[in-house]
């Protein structure tokens with residue numbers, strides 16, 4: 001581990017530095033976060049018996065071996081679980097979003113914290129998942145589809161120019177800031193090669209701008225969580241101190257635990273790989289006092305009726321496209337990439353053409369055709385399926401997981417699995 005890097009962590013004792021250095025020789029930790037509405041803990045453990053409980057999150061497990069490729073399993077393709085770094089799960093553990101929240105995830109890609117928040121909110125409330133990068137924002141949209149989320153709207157703004165009409169709006173704001181990434185060294189050697197004090201300073205000045213904007217977007221009385229995967233105080237405590245100095249923000253102290261190291265600013269915490277089974281993170285919680293006017297979002301009305309689905313849920317249309325949404329808000333000032341769960345298009349000649357993504361929506365399970373494992377694997381590979389059903393569209397499921405749609409004609413279900421996602425799953 002780079003000595004300049006270690007030396008600039010002046011808040012660490014020499015023992016801590018030694019432990020941090022030593023931890024770099026072990027293989028990195030990863031976490032599996034499962035969707036409790038689609039799969040049980042028992043089934044996850046029966047499939048992957050080597051998993052260990054995450055110390056804080058009851059629907060997550062951790063594992064350390066680099067030779068487990070859980071991303072190649074068909075249950076991952078079906079959206080039964082998400083894979084991410086274990087410390088990342090602590091962001092929503094601390095922020096604790098619920099079904100009534102309007103959550104802004106300021107820098108959301110690739111989307112681990114967004115998906116975790118959406119699971120915790122039971123697909124209700126609203127998450128605005130924002131990301132500056134055009135390519136990375138598309139990853140967010142694909143996660144929304146894969147995991148069948150109807151409470152996420154994906155937007156593509158530089159946070160610094162996020163429309164100011166949304167100041168004082170969001171009940172919770174998550175700023176997982178771009179950073180120099182020292183907690184990624186073990187996973188990604190390039191991060192260590194690219195690390196420099198200059199980079200830390202550049203990140204710090206951007207983070208200071210970002211945190212002021214994130215705070216301004218928070219509703220009075222709302223809560224902001226700031227996090228980085230950097231161990232540098234310049235990007236952590238210094239950024240929080242800057243906010244406290246510039247705004248009337250109040251720091252909420254995070255209760256200590258032997259797995260956390262308190263930051264040099266009381267109430268903030270660092271996670272280190274030698275204390276917590278993960279790569280490392282910094283967290284701080286902030287409250288905005290309730291002494292300003294809140295901005296209320298305008299509302300849209302869902303369709304009065306929608307004859308193409310059995311669900312009694314809020315559906316919105318845009319031109320001939322139809323979406324399922326848990327939030328009724330009019331958000332036309334935003335650069336929207338995806339705005340709810342896409343259900344399909346209406347074609348005057350062909351009628352309603354159902355989207356594959358409707359098949360990802362949990363509440364479609366009671367209306368689905370349950371397939372065996374062999375049938376599911378064959379369908380994922382792109383094969384048609386024999387179904388003794390009347391002609392028409394059907395949702396397909398495996399156990400409790402709806403995963404796609406088919407159109408039956410003369411007893412054969414045509415394969416509607418997106419071509420780019422078709423794959424043969426071996427040894428699953």
Ligand SMILES: C[S@@+](CC[C@H](N)C(=O)[O-])C[C@H]1O[C@@H](n2cnc3c(N)ncnc32)[C@H](O)[C@@H]1O
Nearest residue numbers: 107108109110111112113131132158159176178
């Ligand atoms: C640490 S990553 C976020 C990880 C994410 N929260 C997750 O859980 O997967 C930081 C992200 O911020 C984005 N970003 C950088 N500058 C930004 C800005 N000014 N506005 C919005 N997003 C930005 C980066 O492209 C990157 O995807």
